[in-house]
Amino acid sequence: MTENERRLIEAIAEMREEEALELAKAMLARGEDPLRVLELCREAMDIVGKRFERQEYFLPELVLAGEMLETIGAIAKPLIQERSGGEAKKLGRVLIGTVHGDLHDIGKNIVTFMLDINGYEVRDIGIDVPVAKFVEEVRGFQPQVVGLSGFLTLAFDSMKETVQALEAAGLREGRRIMIGGGQVDEAVRTYTGADAFGGNAVAAVSLCRQWIAA
Numbered sequence: 663m664t665e666n667e668r669r670l671i672e673a674i675a676e677m678r679e680e681e682a683l684e685l686a687k688a689m690l691a692r693g694e695d696p697l698r699v700l701e702l703c704r705e706a707m708d709i710v711g712k713r714f715e716r717q718e719y720f721l722p723e724l725v726l727a728g729e730m731l732e733t734i735g736a737i738a739k740p741l742i743q744e745r746s747g748g749e750a751k752k753l754g755r756v757l758i759g760t761v762h763g764d765l766h767d768i769g770k771n772i773v774t775f776m777l778d779i780n781g782y783e784v785r786d787i788g789i790d791v792p793v794a795k796f797v798e799e800v801r802g803f804q805p806q807v808v809g810l811s812g813f814l815t816l817a818f819d820s821m822k823e824t825v826q827a828l829e830a831a832g833l834r835e836g837r838r839i840m841i842g843g844g845q846v847d848e849a850v851r852t853y854t855g856a857d858a859f860g861g862n863a864v865a866a867v868s869l870c871r872q873w874i875a876a
């Protein structure tokens with residue numbers, strides 16, 4: 663890790679907003695990989711999350727960290743788009759949303775964006791999405807892949823309920839369900855009954871590539 667990369671992580675984790683934004687902007691202006699910059703932000707978020715758990719940080723710090731990440735993300739996105747060579751043809755349909763009870767959407771938004779620039783038609787149905795809304799939207803949009811996002815432990819139950827409801831509505835067949843979000847792993851995938859989990863937006867894209875034949 664370079665000195666600048668270390669400084670960016672530290673500035674975000676220490677809530678030095680102005681410095682963090684300046685460092686990120688300077689790195690991007692120098693032509694550093696925007697995906698790398700987002701990865702550094704994620705590392706900083708892990709530090710913030712741990713401090714929150716230890717009660718060294720409280721809700722205002724979580725909010726500020728989220729805002730910093732969104733601002734940096736908004737600057738990085740067009741650069742990622744440029745590198746990907748612009749709009750590709752639509753390879754398939756993906757429906758994505760954050761499950762009910764959960765309001766975290768930064769990770770989901772990155773996944774939506776990455777799928778979009780990789781040629782998928784993505785319908786993002788937002789946060790705190792009730793099970794019935796997923797069912798209705800899947801029926802209408804007929805996506806090949808459904809993505810469920812969630813960062814809270816309670817989201818695992820919401821994911822499981824959503825998977826079961828899609829199954830009960832006869833909408834599971836011929837369709838894959840992927841899940842993701844901070845704590846999601848193989849054990850959560852088994853619990854929810856989803857087809858796969860993805861640890862990051864790049865994994866989400868490769869799952870869709872694997873599942874939807876071009």
Ligand code: B12
Pocket residue numbers: 704707708709710711712714715721724725727728731763764765766767768769770772773808809810811812813814815816840841842843844845859860861862863864865866
């Ligand atoms: C920012 C943040 C917030 C912001 C969210 C802003 C927003 N618009 O999203 C705010 C302040 C609103 C918030 C609120 C709360 N939060 Co919060 N939050 C965070 C924090 C610091 C970062 C989350 C984040 O955005 N990370 C950045 C993204 C980019 O992370 P990422 O995981 O790398 O994202 C990738 C993958 O997840 C994957 N992915 C994501 N979705 C999907 C979907 C699919 C299909 C696939 C394949 C992949 C995929 O791709 C992403 C991109 O590469 C985390 C700590 C952490 N380390 O995660 C806590 C954390 C998630 N929050 C936590 C808590 C407790 C809360 C609150 C309950 C606090 C409170 N007391 O009110 C509330 C809950 C509100 C609710 N009902 O949802 C806990 C959850 C604990 C738990 N096990 O349940 C955490 C873990 C902090 C902690 N360590 O205690 N939070």
